[in-house]
Amino acid sequence: MGLKLKQKAGEQMKIVDIKMMAVEIPVIPLTEGGIAPYRGSQDKIGTTRTNSLIFRVTTDEGIVGWGEMNAIMNWKVTKALLEDYIKPLVIGKNPFDINGIMREFAPVYNPQLNTKCFLAAIETACWDIMGKAANQPVYALLGGKIRERIDICYCTGMMEPAELKEKARQVKEEGYRTLKTKGGVDVLKDIRRAQALREAGGEDFDIRVDMNQGYDTLQALRYLHGVEELGLQYIEQPIGVNKFDDMKSLRSRTTTPIGINEDCYIPNNLLRAVTEGCIDVAVVDFEPLGGLSELARIAAIAREAKLALAHHCGWDMGVKLAAILHATSAMPAFSYPMDSTYQAHGDDVLTERIRIADGSFLVPEGPGLGVEVDEEKLQFLAVQ
Structure with a gap:
């Protein structure tokens, strides 16, 4: 009643x-x-x-x-x-x-x-x-969760190869099994970064690299050939948006999976990339898409196309992170670990931070998002 x-x-x-x-x-x-x-x-x-x-x-x-x-x-x-x-x-x-x-x-x-x-x-x-x-928790409104926890891809910025190697060792010791770094400026140095990560992480450690559209097509091809034997999880948005023919050509010349991110927020680009055989994975974020409802639409397209999805990270604090966890725990297409910087944030707006165990986020329980915002802390952290 x-x-x-x-x-x-x-x-x-x-x-x-x-x-x-x-x-x-x-x-x-x-x-x-x-x-x-x-x-x-x-x-x-x-x-x-x-x-x-x-x-x-x-x-x-x-x-x-x-x-x-x-x-x-x-x-x-x-x-x-x-x-x-x-x-x-x-x-x-x-x-x-x-x-x-x-x-x-x-x-x-x-x-x-x-x-x-x-x-x-x-x-x-x-x-x-x-x-x-x-x-009811949000995941129940979305159809019920199929995952109790969401694996984390630990995101790092661009570093020197020696620094990155040390960071990878730390990340692995803390229980994380996937690391993402940046690239797209210097092909040779980016290849050395990938080599350093594989050396430090070992064979049982997943590596993904985000180029943020930093390469032209020839640079991207050179990079892909340079990391061919490293078994990277995928390369994210190596070239600019709307370059479907070039992306398809790159994919045909490498065994390293290729993904898109920025392309996903241009209407119809994800569907076109799938139908034209340009990608192996897509990295999406519900915020630029327009909300959880739009994320569900994209997830349905991906599931039908048998395309794996990973959720993007935009320096998300606890409120948005909770929404991501509810959504991706209920959507089968999100089979890859989600990008996150949350573990390296010095504070949060929640009364109790979202829990991490064995390199994974635990999905918040309780009605709605299942988190409580500390309104006093909001005032303390406010930007005037």
Whole structure:
């Protein structure tokens, strides 16, 4: 009876308030066992602190849902989008009507502008609200989990080969079985980095390298030939987006699996990459896709195509991480370990951090996202 009453109440529930808070946390330095400064092929300086936007969505029944996303361009632009564009279309809506809310933001005349990505955090908060109203975890609303834990791919930035070798030894000793590093600047040095990782990790250690579109096609081919015997798990987005013919050609010339990431956020690119035989794996993130509902759509395409998926990491704090764990625990296509920097974050916005055991995240239990945000800590970590 209690569940039915909650569900009935949910049918009439309305969103009455949306608050957004910018927070910043330190990244643990390499010298202390962490990963800072973390540098990729597109970074001029390494990351030592990271920030996120935390959303608090309140309903007229007093249920609060939490969401998280990265800033769009910068804090001022994102705040203006929230106040002038998002709030007028979302406040007053039923959080159970996610399809209706997202439909308000579907572009008609400007299809190249994926406005739904602005809603990812609010969509997450709606899932949190629905779970709390129904007294069910989000993974149950998504059909039920098929995994009790999600394996972690420990993400590191670009380092010298000797540093990377030492880091790989540490990561393996801590129980992680997969490591991801960056590349895409210098082919020969990138090959030496991969060799150092294989030497330090051994044969039972998975390695993936993200080039962030850093190579042209000839450089990518040279790299792939240089690492052919190392048995890498996959190479992520070695060349620029929309280069389907070149990606297919690269794939035909190597036994090293090839994946995409940035291509996944351009409408229809993932489907085209699959149908044209360009890739072996896709790395996706629900935030730029536009929410967990969009992630489920992509996961259904991948499952039908028998394409393995891994979830991307955007310096996610505990709120977004919890949403990722609920979603990927319930979607069969996510058969690869998820990228994560969370283990090297110096703090979090949650009262209790998400648990890690034997190199895996434990899926949070409890209604909604199953995590509790520490609102005092939000104020402490706030960026003015």
